[in-house]
Amino acid sequence: MGTPVAVIYAVLFMAWLDERLLETEPELSQFVLLHRRFIDDGVVIWTGTRERLLDWVRAFGGLEQTIRLTHEISTSHFTLLDITFSKGELWQRTAVLDTSTFQKPLNVYQYFPFSSAHPSHCKRGFILGELQRYILRESSFR
Numbered sequence: 001m002g003t004p005v006a007v008i009y010a011v012l013f014m015a016w017l018d019e020r021l022l023e024t025e026p027e028l029s030q031f032v033l034l035h036r037r038f039i040d041d042g043v044v045i046w047t048g049t050r051e052r053l054l055d056w057v058r059a060f061g062g063l064e065q066t067i068r069l070t071h072e073i074s075t076s077h078f079t080l081l082d083i084t085f086s087k088g089e090l091w092q093r094t095a096v097l098d099t100s101t102f103q104k105p106l107n108v109y110q111y112f113p114f115s116s117a118h119p120s121h122c123k124r125g126f127i128l129g130e131l132q133r134y135i136l137r138e139s140s141f142r
Contacts, residue, residue, distance in 0.1 A: 007039060010039055010040060011039055014037060014039070014040060017060070017063050017064060017067065018035070018037070020063050021056075021059060021060050021063060024059070024063070025056065025059045028048075028052060028055055028056040028059060029056070030048075031046055031047045031048030031052055031053070031056070032044055032045075032046065032047075032056075033045040033046065033047050036080075038080070038081060041080060041081055042080075043078055043080045044056075050073065053073065054073075057069065057071050079102045081102075082101060082102050082103070082137075083099055083100070083101065083102060083137055084099065084100045084101075084102045085097040085098070085099055086098045086099075086100070088139075089140075090139050090140075096139075097139075098139045098140070099137055099138065099139045100137065100138055100139070100140075101133070101134050101137045101138065111126070112126075
């Protein structure tokens with residue numbers, strides 16, 4: 001995002017859209033069990049039918065023509081930011097969602113080159129941090 005206030009503006013604008021949707025579509029919004037958003041990424045847990053969910057998505061997408069809403073509907077998994085939550089082995093045993101690290105297909109992993117002038121402790125710290133991030137997000141490692 002281009003300016004320092006762009007993120008703040010985006011958060012406020014999306015919160016305003018959320019409120020507009022609640023006001024304009026109360027009969028659809030009653031099926032929302034959980035709706036969480038971080039800037040422009042979000043997740044909704046829906047208790048109604050798939051058809052009503054698609055009506056809700058269309059209503060949300062139609063609130064503002066400058067916003068392009070993309071969505072994925074699934075009964076077994078969802079991705080929020082860089083974590084995929086799923087009903088896997090852990091879910092079958094304990095009713096706790098499985099987690100794994102999500103990576104976009106076009107991620108080119110452009111990190112600073114190891115031959116850079118960064119101090120060696122920064123390089124080691126980066127590698128250790130990435131390993132910790134992967135381990136902490138993988139429910140199969142627990």
